[in-house]
Amino acid sequence: MTDRELEARLARAMADAAPDRLDDLLRVREGRRAPEGGGDNVTDIGEAQGRKRRSWRTLAAATAAALVLVLGGGGIFGWRYANAPDSLVAIDVNPSVQLTVSRNEKVLEAEALNADGAEIIDDMDLRGSGLNVAVNALIGSMVQHGYIDELRNSVLITVENSDEGKARALQDSLMADVEGLLAGNAVDAAVVGQTITTKDQELETLAAENNISEGKAALIQRIMAVDPTLKFETLAGLSITDLNLLAESKRADVTDMAVTGKASDKAYIGLERAGEIARAQLPGATLKKVEFDYDDGMVYEAELLLDGYEYELEIDAVTGAVLKWDWELDDDAPPPVSPSPSPKPVPGETAGPAPSTPPSVAPQPLPSPSTPTETPMPSPSERQYITEEAARALVLAEIPGAEFTEFKFERNDGRRIYKGEAVLERTEYEFKIDAATGEFIKWESERMDEDDWREHQEKQGGGPKDPSPSEYVGKKGAEDIVLAQLPGAQVGKIKLDKDDGRAVYEGKAWLNGWEYEFEIDAVSGEILDWDSEPMDD
Amino acid sequence: MLLFGLAAIEQQVFPGAAPALEDSLILDVAKGDTRAFSELYIRTHKSIYGFALSIVKNQQDAEDVMQDTYLKVDRAAGSYQPRGKPMAWLLTIARNLALERLRSRRDVPLEQEDWHLWSAEDPTQAQEDALVLEAAMELLGDEERQVVTLHALSGLKHREIAALLGLPLATVLSKYRRALMKLKHYLEEVEQA
Numbered sequence: 001m002t003d004r005e006l007e008a009r010l011a012r013a014m015a016d017a018a019p020d021r022l023d024d025l026l027r028v029r030e031g032r033r034a035p036e037g038g039g040d041n042v043t044d045i046g047e048a049q050g051r052k053r054r055s056w057r058t059l060a061a062a063t064a065a066a067l068v069l070v071l072g073g074g075g076i077f078g079w080r081y082a083n084a085p086d087s088l089v090a091i092d093v094n095p096s097v098q099l100t101v102s103r104n105e106k107v108l109e110a111e112a113l114n115a116d117g118a119e120i121i122d123d124m125d126l127r128g129s130g131l132n133v134a135v136n137a138l139i140g141s142m143v144q145h146g147y148i149d150e151l152r153n154s155v156l157i158t159v160e161n162s163d164e165g166k167a168r169a170l171q172d173s174l175m176a177d178v179e180g181l182l183a184g185n186a187v188d189a190a191v192v193g194q195t196i197t198t199k200d201q202e203l204e205t206l207a208a209e210n211n212i213s214e215g216k217a218a219l220i221q222r223i224m225a226v227d228p229t230l231k232f233e234t235l236a237g238l239s240i241t242d243l244n245l246l247a248e249s250k251r252a253d254v255t256d257m258a259v260t261g262k263a264s265d266k267a268y269i270g271l272e273r274a275g276e277i278a279r280a281q282l283p284g285a286t287l288k289k290v291e292f293d294y295d296d297g298m299v300y301e302a303e304l305l306l307d308g309y310e311y312e313l314e315i316d317a318v319t320g321a322v323l324k325w326d327w328e329l330d331d332d333a334p335p336p337v338s339p340s341p342s343p344k345p346v347p348g349e350t351a352g353p354a355p356s357t358p359p360s361v362a363p364q365p366l367p368s369p370s371t372p373t374e375t376p377m378p379s380p381s382e383r384q385y386i387t388e389e390a391a392r393a394l395v396l397a398e399i400p401g402a403e404f405t406e407f408k409f410e411r412n413d414g415r416r417i418y419k420g421e422a423v424l425e426r427t428e429y430e431f432k433i434d435a436a437t438g439e440f441i442k443w444e445s446e447r448m449d450e451d452d453w454r455e456h457q458e459k460q461g462g463g464p465k466d467p468s469p470s471e472y473v474g475k476k477g478a479e480d481i482v483l484a485q486l487p488g489a490q491v492g493k494i495k496l497d498k499d500d501g502r503a504v505y506e507g508k509a510w511l512n513g514w515e516y517e518f519e520i521d522a523v524s525g526e527i528l529d530w531d532s533e534p535m536d537d
Numbered sequence: 538m539l540l541f542g543l544a545a546i547e548q549q550v551f552p553g554a555a556p557a558l559e560d561s562l563i564l565d566v567a568k569g570d571t572r573a574f575s576e577l578y579i580r581t582h583k584s585i586y587g588f589a590l591s592i593v594k595n596q597q598d599a600e601d602v603m604q605d606t607y608l609k610v611d612r613a614a615g616s617y618q619p620r621g622k623p624m625a626w627l628l629t630i631a632r633n634l635a636l637e638r639l640r641s642r643r644d645v646p647l648e649q650e651d652w653h654l655w656s657a658e659d660p661t662q663a664q665e666d667a668l669v670l671e672a673a674m675e676l677l678g679d680e681e682r683q684v685v686t687l688h689a690l691s692g693l694k695h696r697e698i699a700a701l702l703g704l705p706l707a708t709v710l711s712k713y714r715r716a717l718m719k720l721k722h723y724l725e726e727v728e729q730a
Contacts (some may be wrong), residue, residue, distance in 0.1 A: 001724065003717050006669065007689035010720075013670035014587035014690050016663060019600050022578050025607050029574065485707055514714075530695050530710055532717075 003533050005201075085109075087170060088160035089131065090213035091178075093147050094239040095120040097138055098213055105131040105170075110138075114211045119145060132177055139181045148182065151267040154190040154241040155182070158215025160197075167195035171258065179260060190244060190261035192254075194218060210236035219243055222252040230294060241267075242298060249292035265292070268317040274300035277320055278313050282306055292317065296449070299323060326430075326444030385435040391418040394438060395431055399424045405456070409435065417441065426453055469503075472496075472522040478505035481525050482518055486511045496522060504528060510535065560619035563626070567614035578607055581624065584691040585631045591686040592635035594674055602638055606631040624691065628701055672723045673716075681716035684709055 086103045090096065095116035100109040110126040112118035120141045126134040139155070142148045148155065157174050161167040171193040182189035194215060196203075207217040210233060220235045223246050235243065244263035247254060265271075275290045278300075285306035293301045298317035303310065314324040386394075388409060396402060402424035409418055416435035419442075421428060432442035448456065473481070475494045482491050489511035497506050503522035508515060519529035558580065565573030585606050590599035609630050617626060673682050683702060687693045693701070699709040 001721060006717060006720055006724075007685070009666045009669040010673055010685065011587070011690040013663075013666035014590060014686065015583040016666065017590070017596065017670070018583040018586035018603070020582070021600070021604050022575060022582075025578065025604060026571065026575070028608065029571075029611055485710060527696065527706055527710075528694075532714055534721075 003531075008205075086161065087167065088158075088214075089135075089170070089174065090156075090158040090160070090215040091135065091138055092156040092158070092213050092216045092240050093142050093152070093154070095142060095145075095147055096211070096213045096216060097121060099126070099131065099134060101131050107131060107134045110134065113207075113213050116147065120147070131174075135174060135177055136181060139178055143182070143185045143187070148185075148187060148189075150187060151264055152239055152241040153182075153187055153261070153264040154192065154239070154244040156215055156219060156240045156243075157191065157193045158213060158218070159193075159195050160214065161195070162197055164195065164197050167197060171195050175258060175260065188261060188264070190241070190259070190263045192219070192240070192244060193258035194256070206232060212236050216240070216243070219247065222254060222257075223247050223250060226250045226252050234294065238294070242294075245292050245298075246294060268292075268298060269300070269315075269320045271300065273320065274302060274315050274317075277315055277322070278302035278304055281313060281322065281325075282311055285311065295324075324446045326442070326446075328442045385416055386418075386433075386438045388418065390438065391433050391435070394433060394440070395420075395422060395429075398443075399429060402429065405459075423448070423456060428452070428456075469522075472503065473505075473520075473525045475505060477525060478507070478520045478522075481520055481527065482507070482509050482516075485527070485530075486516060489516070499528075558623045558627075560617075560621060560623055563610075563614050563617045563623045564619065566611060567617065574607075574611060577610070581627055582607075584624070585627060587686050587690040588628055588683070589631050589635045591673070591682045592632065592679070593638055598635075598638050598642070602631060602635045605634050609634065624693075625697060625701055628687070628691065628693075632701070668724065668727065669720060672720050676719050676723055677716050678712075680704065680708075681712045681719070684712045685716040685720075688713060 085100045085108055087101045089099045089101055090113075091099075094114075096113035097117045097120060098111045098113055099107050100111070102108050107126045107129050110121055110124075112121050120138060122141070124137055124141070126137065129137075139148070155178050157171060157178065159167045159171045159174070161170070175191045175193045178191050179189055182191075196214060196218065200214070203214050203217050203221070206221075207214040210217070216236070217232075219240075220232060220243065223235065223243065224230055224232065227250050235246075238246075241263050245265055246252075248263060269277075271290050271292070275287050278290065279285065279287055282304050285304040288303040288305055288310075290300055290302045293299050293314075295301075295314060300315045300317055302313045302315065304313070305311070309327050311327040312325065313322055315321070316323050388407070392404065392407065395404075399422060402422040405421045405423055405428075407418065407420035409416065411417075418433040418435055419431065421430050423429070426448050428446050428448050430442065430444040431440060433439065434441050475496070478494050479491045483489060486509055489509040492508040492510070494505050494507040497504055499519065505520045505522055506518070508517050510516070513535050514532050515535045517529075517531045518527060520527055558577075562573055562577050566577055582603060586599055586603045589602035589606070590596065593599050593602060606627065610627060613630070617623070673685065677685065680702065684698055687698045687701065688695070695709050695713065696706055698704075698713075699706040702709070704712075
């Protein structure tokens, strides 16, 4: 059992034990505020009630009653055993709302799982209303608040009930309801339904941590099963429409899900247009694949083939701008027809429709295999490899004025290559050059995001730094602080990082089968965070 | 707004997942806003109750401490200094009241508590959870229990716990670790038996 599970069990037990005395408190408070209430003598409610110990069951009833009181809802609502929670119904669009539903399909509780969901529920009191009435109200509110329209048309319905047949029946009737409702609002809806019949602790935790429903978490897991490079936290922030598009594009396994309609991609330029943009970048190339994807935003990823090189382009799904692109010798391709492939992505020269934003990051590598005449001949022992200087010159010919951040000579698949990275105008280039031929075998360029750029500037000695690193306790100092807590521990690599703008040392340590994770203020040496977990769990 | 608070109750079971309390809520309570008072209660009473329980080790006293805490908060909200730590403020009030209660009933023997409590959703899980609660009450030292409760239920960081209990951070860290180790050993024994 992990620390986390253990803590969760303790927390649950205590939370379950906590009685609800809000109604009593409000009464006492009211009395105290009333003009003739006077005095401060009613602090002990227990006494006032004759200190009768109530069973937990009646306390639950009191909770329910107290909540109705607070919410100012109608007085019809009562908690009876017959009205015990039966199914959980989650509705996700981007707002996530979860309804606890009784056997007779009455709503026992409506819970917003995220801020958008809270906006949707607003001050609606759904308790006690029939499930279809509640769903009607919620979907109506989502349309009204602009969360569902032609551009974002997908709704996820998840029904949780241990009885599979019941869950599926409820799912089907809800899906039909929602479709009908949206058709009435002139929205061509895509409704996705799924059932959950067994409790899944992992799913529950993921959902709670990310403020989404278990249903949405399950959908994200399906997508991540086919593309593990995606991050759960980022996908959690996407709308169901985007997730639906991703699931479709990545061919996630949705066999046991019910799907009607088609996720709208009208908010985006569309696959076809993305393909056109990609081809316009590289006239004559064969378009191998275009796929909807996520990379710091919704993008289309296009793969093209030309003269034995494989090109990959990333296109902003909203603006059509080329965000990133790279090319590599295509190992699977038959040897290029021309002996000297000369990939020339020249965006400006294309005849086709130009992207709305010129791909400023696209390099124009003109790898020329011709022997660099001005460089000294390599010595025979080095066979006929070009010198490092010549290789650097080749790169600088493409991106004059760039700074090298890395440059290496190494063996790669029996081939000698120069590889490295360079930065020019906030764009980072990665390259590999065949050391024998002087030919580029890889060229990749990417616009640096804020963090990378700042880090780069700092490394180059520029950029403002608040407390100067000379004031830091140092990695050794951080290690000593950890060892003071854990004498004899083995301390792993310590990393200097920024957390909310404050410099911190982060790392891990191990002692007696436990793993510790720590965060230490780089200036004060104060331990800011400390987590421990047994290593074998 | 209030319903969002309800969601927070559930989230509190996962430490740190609940949205942090805002200063503005206490300031609204100071203005006599009943909704704000109710929201504050709904979002925090489980943490307050659990912390009180970890000190007084008795359900009736913990319940009384919890109530007194909110009445005191209601009276004292006007003098609250917004420093972005309303939860620490609430917990400090609860701690003082709990210690006061402990002192006043020093000579009264405690009756044996039954920690196997009723839970609405899943009786099996409730039984398992109650076992941890029981172990926490019976096996842990007072400070160990308080530290682990604050970490598990209120999602406080170790250094915040250290500040609240007036203990050195290193002490909090070692108590936390010992507490979890004791609980784990106990549960493993019970589950094997």
